Amino acid sequence: MAKPDKQGGRRYTEAEVRAILERALRDAQARDVGHDELVAAAEEIGISRGAIEAASREIEHVRGEAEARAAILGRRRKGFRSHLFSFLVVNAFLFAINALTPGPWWFFWPLLGWGLGLAFHARAGLSSDVSPRQLRREIERSAALAQREEQRRLKERRRVEQLERKQRLERSAEDLGHAVEEGVATVLSRIAQEIRGSAPPAPPPAPEGAPRGRRIAPLGADEAGADDAESEALGEEEAERAARRGRAGR
Template structure:
């Protein structure tokens, strides 16, 4: 039969568990206040001091957050570029195929389709590799 007694809370935590616990408690405390205005930088620094954190550690966290935002923005730009490239490929090769079919069955359209397709494949591979590197970096940071 399964033990249904409530378990005692743990008495020891790893650094990662402690950081997660403090992060969750902070988030809960901030959301329970239901303040509509955003916190200022000074207020965040004051909160950090109350928790015993240095101003330098907050600045490091802010810099890391800024870098993550820049990385996300670059990824969005790369994905939009790839989507635009794929859309252009589809429209132009479709039009060339239509011209080829209407002017005679020589099938010359295969050559631009293959050439441009190789370029599109390399573009997709580059974006995919960037996404994979970013995922590994995020995984390493956690």
């Protein structure tokens, strides 16, 4: 029989629960945790799904504000650095011109005027104060950029899918063309074989001594009868002529 756990009946305060969870997460292997895993782990210790959903929304809001604040401050500092670089380069160039040309010193007048504007810019660019209106506008701007990026990725995915579909259709059409060509060739070959099979046999070759004149096809029964009648008529006419010549000779 298993012994009861000595820690099973112990109770923890809210501060102790937070400290234990933070230490456990810090000592555990670092990895990304999915939303479903987080909800399942919270339900194991008696935290409802609704509380987790509300807390996650708050975390997302805080994360969005932190990212917006960092973006605003980054743009401010980048603009100030660009302004400072231009200020140094231009005023150094003006100083060189003033030093190399005779006359009074005048370069400090643009230096003072521009330096005053640079000071105001430094005050705004190096400040960490961000108003709620600026945060809201930056969050909306980031959301619009993310939406446009998602639309761009969606269009690119659709374009790739259309290209792949077009290539598949072209390959299918090419395969169909090859199949049709092979089928037509097969049909023509079969027709040629049937024609060769139904053709009359070739006539036997003529003997070597026979004259190689024009071949006369055999006559039919009607044509043979007509030739016989014509021969008899010619014979009778020839006999009458011979009889006339005999009588005339007498």
